[in-house]
Amino acid sequence: GLYDYLQGVQSYLAPPIFVVFFFGVFMKRLNAKGALWALAIGFAMGIFRLIVDTPVALSGKTYEPNSFLWIVNNTFFQYYSLLILIVCAVVMIGVSYATPPPSYSKIQGLTFGTLSDVDRAENKASYTRNDVIFSVLVLVLILIAYFYFSG
Structure with a gap:
């Protein structure tokens, strides 16, 4: 139904x-070209899957058994999402290492590897005790809703 379709769309685009x-925060060597190519390839893979799935969902007909489109259509959506994730990671790292690294001045303070003690102190001073309490409260409410609706 609609819920399954929306889950599929989200799992292909996320x-x-x-x-x-995630990789951009933890790896200071990655650059904008790698990120752009990873987003483009991932988007193309997700749109391709949606294009393959939609006619089957609308008409109820299937592709020729064991054909490429049949295999794509019958691959569980979470496995296909994992494939997109792996391909995007490889593309991002590959393109980033094949192109010049970003200058330190552009990424200073943006990745964990470039944070200074001053950056860490500013970050810690930017939130209060109430911010932490309300964040924990939101997480608890999410968990309650999850367990309530999961049966």
Whole structure:
């Protein structure tokens, strides 16, 4: 139904965004060209899967058994999401290492490897005890809702 379709759409479009953000925060060698290519390839893979899935969902017909499109359509959506994630990570790292690294001045304070003691102190001073308490409260409410609706 609609819920499954929305889960599929989200699972196809989220992996490239996750890869760019997560890897970008932890690896200071990665650059904008690698991020752009990872997003483009991941988006293309996600759109391809949606293009393959939509006619089957609308008409109920299937592709020729054991054909490429049949295999793509019958691959569990979470496995396909994992494939997108792996491909995007390889593309981002590969393109970033094949192109010049970003200058230190552009990434200073943006990745964990470039944080100074001053950056860490400013970050810690930017939030209060109430911010932490309300954040924990939101997490607890999310967990309560999750367990309530999961049965």
